[in-house]
Amino acid sequence: xxxxxxxxxxxxxxxxxxxxxxxxxxxxxxxxxxxxxxxxxxxxxxxxxxxxxxxxxxxxxxxxxxxxxxxxxxxxxxxxxxxxxxxxxxxxxxxxxxxxxxxxxxxxxxxxxxxxxxxxxxxxxxxxxxxxxxxxxxxxxxxxxxxxxxxxxxxxxxxxxxxxxxxxxxxxxxxxxxxxxxxxxxxxxxxxxxxxxxxxxxxxxxxxxxxxxxxxxxxxxxxxxxxxxxxxxxxxxxxxxxxxxxxxxxxxxxxxxxxxxxxx
Amino acid sequence: xxxxxxxxxxxxxxxxxxxxxxxxxxxxxxxxxxxxxxxxxxxxxxxxxxxxxxxxxxxxxxxxxxxxxxxxxxxxxxxxxxxxxxxxxxxxxxxxxxxxxxxxxxxxxxxxxxxxxxxxxxxxxxxxxxxxxxxxxxxxxxxxxxxxxxxxxxxxxxxxxxxxxxxxxxxxxxxxxxxxxxxxxxxxxxxxxxxxxxxxxxxxxxxxxxxxxxxxxxxxxxxxxxxxxxxxxxxxxxxxxxxxxxxxxxxxxxxxxxxxxxxxxxxxxxxxxxxxxxxxxxxxxxxxxxxxxxxxxxxxxxxxxxxxxxxxxxxxxxxxxxxxxxxxxxxxxxxxxxxxxxxxxxxxxxxxxxxxxxxxxxxxxxxxxxxxxxxxxxxxxxxxxxxxxxxxxxxxxxxxxxxxxxxxxxxxxxxxxxxxxxxxxxxxxxxxxxxxxxxxxxxxxxxxxxxxxxxxxxxxxxxxxxxxxxxxxxxxxxxxxxxxxxxxxxxxxxxxxxxxxxxxxxxxxxxxxxxxxxxxxxxxxxxxxxxxxxxxxxxxxxxx
Numbered sequence: 018x019x020x021x022x023x024x025x026x027x028x029x030x031x032x033x034x035x036x037x038x039x040x041x042x043x044x045x046x047x048x049x050x051x052x053x054x055x056x057x058x059x060x061x062x063x064x065x066x067x068x069x070x071x072x073x074x075x076x077x078x079x080x081x082x083x084x085x086x087x088x089x090x091x092x093x094x095x096x097x098x099x100x101x102x103x104x105x106x107x108x109x110x111x112x113x114x115x116x117x118x119x120x121x122x123x124x125x126x127x128x129x130x131x132x133x134x135x136x137x138x139x140x141x142x143x144x145x146x147x148x149x150x151x152x153x154x155x156x157x158x159x160x161x162x163x164x165x166x167x168x169x170x171x172x173x174x175x176x177x178x179x180x181x182x183x184x185x186x187x188x189x190x191x192x193x194x195x196x197x198x199x200x201x202x203x204x205x206x207x208x209x210x211x212x213x214x215x216x217x218x219x220x221x222x223x224x225x226x227x228x229x230x231x232x233x234x235x236x237x238x239x240x241x242x243x244x245x246x247x248x249x250x251x252x253x254x255x256x257x258x259x260x261x262x263x264x265x266x267x268x269x270x271x272x273x274x275x276x277x278x279x280x281x
Numbered sequence: 282x283x284x285x286x287x288x289x290x291x292x293x294x295x296x297x298x299x300x301x302x303x304x305x306x307x308x309x310x311x312x313x314x315x316x317x318x319x320x321x322x323x324x325x326x327x328x329x330x331x332x333x334x335x336x337x338x339x340x341x342x343x344x345x346x347x348x349x350x351x352x353x354x355x356x357x358x359x360x361x362x363x364x365x366x367x368x369x370x371x372x373x374x375x376x377x378x379x380x381x382x383x384x385x386x387x388x389x390x391x392x393x394x395x396x397x398x399x400x401x402x403x404x405x406x407x408x409x410x411x412x413x414x415x416x417x418x419x420x421x422x423x424x425x426x427x428x429x430x431x432x433x434x435x436x437x438x439x440x441x442x443x444x445x446x447x448x449x450x451x452x453x454x455x456x457x458x459x460x461x462x463x464x465x466x467x468x469x470x471x472x473x474x475x476x477x478x479x480x481x482x483x484x485x486x487x488x489x490x491x492x493x494x495x496x497x498x499x500x501x502x503x504x505x506x507x508x509x510x511x512x513x514x515x516x517x518x519x520x521x522x523x524x525x526x527x528x529x530x531x532x533x534x535x536x537x538x539x540x541x542x543x544x545x546x547x548x549x550x551x552x553x554x555x556x557x558x559x560x561x562x563x564x565x566x567x568x569x570x571x572x573x574x575x576x577x578x579x580x581x582x583x584x585x586x587x588x589x590x591x592x593x594x595x596x597x598x599x600x601x602x603x604x605x606x607x608x609x610x611x612x613x614x615x616x617x618x619x620x621x622x623x624x625x626x627x628x629x630x631x632x633x634x635x636x637x638x639x640x641x642x643x644x645x646x647x648x649x650x651x652x653x654x655x656x657x658x659x660x661x662x663x664x665x666x667x668x669x670x671x672x673x674x675x676x677x678x679x680x681x682x683x684x685x686x687x688x689x690x691x692x693x694x695x696x697x698x699x700x701x702x703x704x705x706x707x708x709x710x711x712x713x714x715x716x717x718x719x720x721x722x723x724x725x726x727x728x729x730x731x732x733x734x735x736x737x738x739x740x741x742x743x744x745x746x747x748x749x750x751x752x753x754x755x756x757x758x759x760x761x762x763x764x765x766x767x768x769x770x771x772x773x774x775x776x777x778x779x780x781x782x783x784x785x786x787x788x789x790x791x792x793x794x795x796x797x798x799x800x801x802x803x804x805x806x807x808x809x810x811x812x813x814x815x816x817x818x819x820x821x822x823x824x825x
Contacts, residue, residue: 070401095403106397108315110322122311123402 019084021175021206022046022069027078029064038064040230041078046208048174051201053221054210055250057258060227062210063103066177069208070100082175096124099168103179103210105160109153113139113163116152117170124171131170138166142189157184165193175206182216194220218250228258286317288419303407312399312412339420346377346427349497354431357439363537367529373497374428374455375524380490381424382463383483421456440536447535451528457552458524461559468563471570484617491625496632521547589711596707598817601695605704605760609678612761613712618682622765623674623713630670630717634663638728652728659795661725661733664718664740665787671714672747673776678705679758680765687762698759703819705760706752710745718744735801739794742808743786749815750782 022044029039039061046052056062067073068080071091080087082094108116114135121131139148142162147155155163161184168176182190197207197220211217217224218238226234226241234241234257241253255261272278289310299306320339353373356366399409429448436444474482520526521543530544585607593610597603613619638660642651681687690701722737754775794800 072396072400092403092405095401098401100401102397106394108319108394108398110319111315115318119311119315120398120402123308123399123404125307 019047020045021048021083022208023079023081024065024069025079027065027068027076027080029061029068029073029076038230039076042227042230042232044225044232044235046206048206049201049204050222051197051207051209051220053217053224054208054227055212055214055217055224055254056227057260060258061230062227063179065227066100066179066208066210070098070177071095096171097174098177099171099173099175100177101161101164101168101179101181105157105164107152107160107163110151112151113144113148113155116163117167120167121170126171134170135166138170142166142192158186158189161185162189173205175208176200177208177210179210180212181209182211182213190216214249214251214254224250226254226257233257283318284314286314288317288415289314292415302411303405304411305405305408308404309408309412309415312404312409313416316412316416339423342381343423343427345494346381346424347430349373349377349494350428351431353428354433354435357432357435363440364526364529364533364541367532368523368525370429370432371451371455371525371528374425375459376493377428377490378421378424378455378459379463379466380486380493382459383466383486417460418456421459422452425452425456444532444536447532450535451531451548454531454548454552455528457556461552461555464559464567465555465563468567468570471567480617484620487621488624491621492628495625495628524551527551592711593707596711597704598700601697602700602704602707605701606708609705609708609760610712612681613678613708616682616761618765619677619680619761622680623677626670626674626677627713627717630667630674631721633666633670634721637663637666655728656730657732658729659736659791661722661729661737662740662787662790664721664725664737665743665783665790667718667721668740668744668747669776669779669783671717671744672751673779674713675706675709675748675751676757676775678709678760679763681761681763682765684762684764687759690759690762699819701759702757703752703816706748706816706819710748714744714748715741732796735798736790736794736796739790739801739804739808742805742812745812746808746815747779747783747786749812749819751779752819753815754778755820 023046024042024044027039027042028037030037042061042065054062054065064073068076069082069087071087074088074091083097085094087094108119111119114132117135118128118131121128121135136145136148139145139162142165144159144162147159152160152163161181165181168178182193185193194216197209201207201222209217209221221238223237224234224241225232234253238250241250242248255263292310292313296306299309353370356369359366395409400406429452433445433448436448470479470482527544527548530541531548533539533541534545589610593603593606597606613623638655641654641660690698695701718741722741725733725737756775789804794804
């Protein structure tokens with residue numbers, strides 16, 4: 018099968034004299050996969066995603082998306098990708114309708130089809146009444162729903178989701194997870210980056226763990242858990258990232274609160 | 282989103298020019314449309330201008346500049362050399378355009394949202410950058426015409442139509458100079474400051490531009506009273522270093538001819554030279570520094586100063602109030618929007634007494650005579666004007682950028698909410714009111730001599746008494762709990778009440794106390810004692 022994303026020896030540092038944030042990553046990603054992309058804070062997850070989105074172009078190594086090197090053809094592939102950023106960055110003074118209209122224009126979509134689609138999607142997400150309101154009046158969940166809609170409206174083939182469900186209520190989360198499954202069935206590739214291990218464990222076909230700029234584990238949940246007695250992704254994650262002191266830290270935390278003697 | 286912006290109407294027929302470039306014209310128009318809509322909806326910085334309610338953002342700024350420009354334009358009608366007139370006008374143009382570029386337009390240069398929202402879509406960087414450049418050019422031209430409309434009209438009246446050509450040349454070169462100067466300034470700022478620190482620096486610029494505007498309003502209106510003003514233009518070697526002189530020379534050459542050729546050459550060469558410099562050296566760095574904006578440096582741990590800790594401990598009635606003094610102290614120090622609102626208002630307290638005294642100076646012929654006349658006079662009573670501003674400005678502490686955070690007043694166990702207000706008032710007194718009163722009082726002593734000392738002390742005490750009254754007037758919300766609205770943040774009615782009260786205090790001072798020691802001591806004690814009781818029984822009407 019042809020890979021949709023191909024990353025070879027990807028290295029990145031923000032400062033020419035500084036340390037590498039990414040220390041040589043190799044990845045091949047195939048259509049129809051949901052990839053759980055996890056790692057502790059500062060592991061380099063967001064950097065990888067930003068590179069694939071063309072927001073950073075000072076990396077070393079090669080990144081091919083849909084068969085084309087993104088440094089050589091830096092625009093065309095963006096027609097086929099969608100992105101939900103971790104922080105809800107939006108033009109707040111526009112209404113949801115205006116925002117989507119603008120996004121649609123950048124994709125050169127037909128305005129009428131776009132409006133119909135957008136309104137229907139707002140309705141399905143249960144926020145129909147907010148469509149013509151300013152984004153600044155939206156709640157966190159509503160903004161997140163708008164971001165999700167704006168990342169999908171042009172029917173992309175690859176999706177990059179960075180904490181897409183933060184702020185969504187439990188029911189909406191269920192809907193969203195189901196949407197992911199259906200999209201994957203239609204052959205879409207989903208790059209799902211999150212800190213919520215339970216969700217990643219449930220939805221991912223393949224889990225990639227990044228720690229300190231390198232891939233420390235890659236495979237489906239079964240292969241990741243095979244050689245270990247542990248059962249949850251949470252515990253595997255802790256082991257892979259070398260973190261085993263949560264009990265002691267919690268203990269000291271509470272002791273400090275209670276003015277007891279602290280032993281670390 | 283409306284799409285009938287004038288700029289778009291002008292741009293749309295230009296499509297053929299872009300056919301061969303990498304720019305996607307339709308996308309560019311859409312991005313411009315977005316930018317203009319955002320400009321239109323941007324709420325203006327909170328000020329007290331009554332008319333800013335109807336007009337939003339950009340347009341109200343232009344109107345304000347046009348109003349200023351009207352006074353500047355009047356210079357054209359005055360009987361002195363064109364070189365000097367244009368030097369004044371070009372200085373003002375440069376100042377205001379650079380300042381507005383730095384403060385208001387920074388969001389165009391530094392909009393990080395574009396990278397996330399637009400660059401992740403199929404848009405090439407040429408398209409986005411062209412849209413940004415056109416947006417900036419449009420902004421510059423609009424500002425230039427607002428500032429110079431009056432000057433152009435009066436200028437054509439006085440010098441004929443040729444001056445119009447000079448203005449058009451200046452529009453191009455001066456705008457270029459402003460854009461380049463601003464970008465270079467930004468690159469330097471970005472090199473030294475990052476993230477929040479940079480925002481603090483921009484905040485200082487914003488406050489400076491507001492204060493400067495207020496001062497200019499006051500001064501410009503009076504410039505025309507200098508009827509006996511005799512000015513001879515002398516050109517020294519350093520005159521060639523002053524940018525406004527270049528443009529003034531340009532005007533001389535175009536309108537009257539004469540030996541100002543080198544200035545005109547500089548006016549043409551420097552902007553383009555800077556442009557070349559910018560393109561090859563500065564811009565590559567600029568992009569890099571821009572990335573730094575997202576990186577947040579931690580505030581350095583700051584210890585509370587020992588002196589302040591002691592002072593706050595001494596002034597607070599109890600521990601709760603002390604906590605709220607510190608709380609208000611930090612808020613007043615950190616809330617940028619609030620600072621942008623408070624500082625210019627406080628500046629009035631310093632400017633107005635000086636303006637009042639200035640009119641006295643004016644009537645007395647020469648400056649030395651006027652200053653001699655101030656010695657031993659009662660002009661220090663203009664300090665009462667300062668107390669008027671400082672007392673009524675306390676109202677502004679109700680507002681905050683993050684007014685939602687006021688939930689803590691309810692969620693914490695505070696049994697006497699009045700302490701929140703008195704605590705804030707004490708912090709306000711120490712941070713804002715007393716330092717300004719001290720500086721102004723000192724200035725009065727310098728100008729009027731020692732006999733003024735008792736009187737000045739009386740007024741300082743009266744300031745505390747007035748704050749006591751303010752705290753008992755009610756009608757105030759808890760500090761930092763209200764959203765700022767553009768226009769009309771201060772209540773006019775209360776200001777009139779205080780004008781009456783302060784008028785009364787002034788009368789007592791003028792007719793009874795004068796500079797007599799005994800009366801001054803009595804009055805000072807009375808104000809302090811009354812003030813103390815008023816602080817004790819301060820009440821908030823909006824809280825049960």
